[in-house]
Each structure stands twice: as structure tokens, then as C-alpha cells.
Amino acid sequence: MDVSSIGTATRADGRVAGAAPDRASPRPERAAVLRERWFACSSALGWAAAAEWPDPEVEAVCAAATARYDSQAARERAVERALARWAGARASAGVGLAETLTDLAALSTAASGATDTDGSAVVEARASHRGPDGVRLLRAVSLAWTDVACGDIAETAAVDPLSGLASVRYLRTRLAEIYRAARAHGRAAGDDHALVVLALDVRDWRRVVPLSIAGDAAGVVFDAGESLAVVGRGTVVVLAPREGLPERAAVLRRLLTRRLAAAEGIVGSPSVRIARLPATHEGACALLERLRGQEPDPDHT
Structure with a gap:
């Protein structure tokens, strides 16, 4: 489940080709492609209420995942932060952890095969969801969801x-x-x-x-x-x-x-x-x- 590799082309020396130095360069067209694929995959995996799926944090995840960065580490940090905020928003909206993780799996599926409108690859899937990157993202999402959900419980208990x-x-x-x-x-x-x-x-x-x-x-x-x-x-x-x-x-x-x-x-x-x-x-x-x-x-x- 390596959605952090979306939109990159990695050179043989380990650097990200075409990355703007010391900043993230948004690519809204690619973010839109990813968002549409993500929604389609999430619906196919059983998301019930289509009207409740869109959220500003969805847009933020897609933007973070498709932007250009000066390094892979910077990309991974940005995607992890965006996913954590997204998971917290899902918890605040009353979405359960199981459904949130299913939606994360839908994102991974979408990220594994998205293409831009000109046919160029938006995604370079480079790691299985069973790998360490996938475990890291699962932890980040689960932790952020739990923080918000349990925080709400603590407020009333x-x-x-x-x-x-x-x-x-x-x-x-x-x-x-x-x-x-x-x-x-x-x-x-x-x-x-x-x-x-x-x-x-x-x-x-x-x-x-x-x-x-x-x-x-x-x-x-x-x-x-x-x-x-x-x-x-x-x-x-x-x-x-x-x-x-x-x-x-x-x-x-x-x-x-x-x-x-x-x-x-x-x-x-x-x-x-x-x-x-x-x-x-x-x-x-x-x-x-x-x-x-x-x-x-x-x-x-």
C-alpha cells in the first residue's frame, strides 16, 4: 500500500526526477484523476453513501500524493500527514475504522494504476501493501482515527x-x-x-x-x-x-x-x-x- 510513490519517476541515483528543490509542486490535473479513481474503487469495495465520500481532506490526500517533491522522504512525510488528517476527518464524520481502512485500500488500488488525461502514468506502484511502507501508513491512519474517535468518547465518558x-x-x-x-x-x-x-x-x-x-x-x-x-x-x-x-x-x-x-x-x-x-x-x-x-x-x- 505505497500511495506515497504516486506521481514520481525515480532516477537510478535515488533522486526524484523533475522535482522542484525544497518545495512541493502541486499537479491538480493528476490529483483530479486520482480522486476519481479513488472514488470509483471505494464504491466498488462497498462504500454505501456516495454523497458522504467527498471531503476536503480527500482533496488534500490526492494533492499530497501527486505533487512533485525534492525527495522521496519529503513525499512520504507529506502523504502520511495528509492521510492522518483524512483519517481523523473520517472518524469525526462517524465513519468506522473498518470502513476507513477499506477506503485506504481503495486508495492503494487507485494509486496502482492511475493514468493522466494524456495517458502518462500518475502512479508508480513500487511496494506491496504487505511491505513496511504499507504497515507504516496503516499505523498512521489507524492511530489518527483512534485519536479522534477515542477523544470523542473521552469527552462524554x-x-x-x-x-x-x-x-x-x-x-x-x-x-x-x-x-x-x-x-x-x-x-x-x-x-x-x-x-x-x-x-x-x-x-x-x-x-x-x-x-x-x-x-x-x-x-x-x-x-x-x-x-x-x-x-x-x-x-x-x-x-x-x-x-x-x-x-x-x-x-x-x-x-x-x-x-x-x-x-x-x-x-x-x-x-x-x-x-x-x-x-x-x-x-x-x-x-x-x-x-x-x-x-x-x-x-x-
């Missing part, structure tokens, strides 16, 4: 479906209780509570195991009724009393480093930090959204 920890929705509810209690006593929520943020760089598809390990480690250190939740795809957050928190965070950092030493799917070192609660519950929810997007938060202690 109290428990994160992958890790078994509390969801971000539960944490928002718990924070609302903390803010109400603080207001009733004439205090700020941040006077008595803070967030411990465990950030893991888990871009790899095997992230579920290290995320579960991180949750277990947090549960060992914070075992007195604190709230533990998954926020985003690689972040665990603990809502805990401020008293003694720096010492407990240091213990968690050491335990986490030791337990994750042999885990696969980790890029770089995990981080543990303490984030002060904002002045309002709305601000706390905004902080959680930044953590979900793995954006750095400057307001931490």
Missing part, C-alpha cells in the same frame, strides 16, 4: 477508554467542585490545590503501554484520594493538595523514569512539573485544553 484513568471531562467536573469549595471559604483554588503534569512524548503507535505505566506510577505516589486523569494523548494530570507537593512530584519523577526505562514508544525523557491553578474555573479548563494540545504553559511553579 468519565473514564478514558485507552488507559482506564479518569477522563478530562471528569477532571473538569472535579475542578468545578474545588473552585466552588474555595469560593465558599473565601480562598483561591490555587491556594490549596495544584496540578501535577506528567508529559510523555509518545508519538509512536505503541503509546498505550507507557501511558498506562505513567498512570500506575502516579497512582502509587498519589494514593490518598487525589484525582488522576488523562489529558490528551500523552499527558497525565493529577489534581492534588499543594502541601508537600514538590517532594511528592520529585518521588514521582524518579519512579516514572525507572518504570519507563524499558518501555517502547517513548521519545525523549518524561517530564513532571507542577502547574498552578488559574484564578477561575474557566481558566483551569483553558489550561487543560492547552495541555491536551501539548502546548507549553508558562504559568507553572
Whole structure:
């Protein structure tokens, strides 16, 4: 399933012939040919609702797959990113994973024999869907689909479906209780509570195991009724009393480093930090959204 080889002619020295240096050159005519073939193949493989197949991300995949690049590696990265966005759009539209992967197979079929309007080849199929490139794309599509689908589930559930920890929705509810209690006593929520943020760089598809390990480690250190939740795809957050928190965070950092030493799917070192609660519950929810997007938060202690 090597759709990343669409529209290329590779020279004997390994470079892509006719590629524009350091940029992608769109070829809209070839993208249109691929889109029509893809739709035809998808319909033949059982796509039921023709009106629901078109999507802006379909156009983006076809554009990425048929553009000229300065290297094969650049093409592969562009196609993988486009397919990930496309898979997320399919999940958002309520398309199941099985149907999404069937549609991906239809793209592979379309990419294996498309020709331009002048009869020249749009596709140079160079690898079987059983090869490493096909596995890589299957992983990327499955991961992107799961991120969106499970994210939607986590928004409406109290428990994160992958890790078994509390969801971000539960944490928002718990924070609302903390803010109400603080207001009733004439205090700020941040006077008595803070967030411990465990950030893991888990871009790899095997992230579920290290995320579960991180949750277990947090549960060992914070075992007195604190709230533990998954926020985003690689972040665990603990809502805990401020008293003694720096010492407990240091213990968690050491335990986490030791337990994750042999885990696969980790890029770089995990981080543990303490984030002060904002002045309002709305601000706390905004902080959680930044953590979900793995954006750095400057307001931490």
C-alpha cells in the first residue's frame, strides 16, 4: 500500500526526477484523476453513501500524493500527514475504522494504476501493501482515527477508554467542585490545590503501554484520594493538595523514569512539573485544553 510513490519517476541515483528543490509542486490535473479513481474503487469495495465520500481532506490526500517533491522522504512525510488528517476527518464524520481502512485500500488500488488525461502514468506502484511502507501508513491512519474517535468518547465518558484513568471531562467536573469549595471559604483554588503534569512524548503507535505505566506510577505516589486523569494523548494530570507537593512530584519523577526505562514508544525523557491553578474555573479548563494540545504553559511553579 505505497500511495506515497504516486506521481514520481525515480532516477537510478535515488533522486526524484523533475522535482522542484525544497518545495512541493502541486499537479491538480493528476490529483483530479486520482480522486476519481479513488472514488470509483471505494464504491466498488462497498462504500454505501456516495454523497458522504467527498471531503476536503480527500482533496488534500490526492494533492499530497501527486505533487512533485525534492525527495522521496519529503513525499512520504507529506502523504502520511495528509492521510492522518483524512483519517481523523473520517472518524469525526462517524465513519468506522473498518470502513476507513477499506477506503485506504481503495486508495492503494487507485494509486496502482492511475493514468493522466494524456495517458502518462500518475502512479508508480513500487511496494506491496504487505511491505513496511504499507504497515507504516496503516499505523498512521489507524492511530489518527483512534485519536479522534477515542477523544470523542473521552469527552462524554468519565473514564478514558485507552488507559482506564479518569477522563478530562471528569477532571473538569472535579475542578468545578474545588473552585466552588474555595469560593465558599473565601480562598483561591490555587491556594490549596495544584496540578501535577506528567508529559510523555509518545508519538509512536505503541503509546498505550507507557501511558498506562505513567498512570500506575502516579497512582502509587498519589494514593490518598487525589484525582488522576488523562489529558490528551500523552499527558497525565493529577489534581492534588499543594502541601508537600514538590517532594511528592520529585518521588514521582524518579519512579516514572525507572518504570519507563524499558518501555517502547517513548521519545525523549518524561517530564513532571507542577502547574498552578488559574484564578477561575474557566481558566483551569483553558489550561487543560492547552495541555491536551501539548502546548507549553508558562504559568507553572
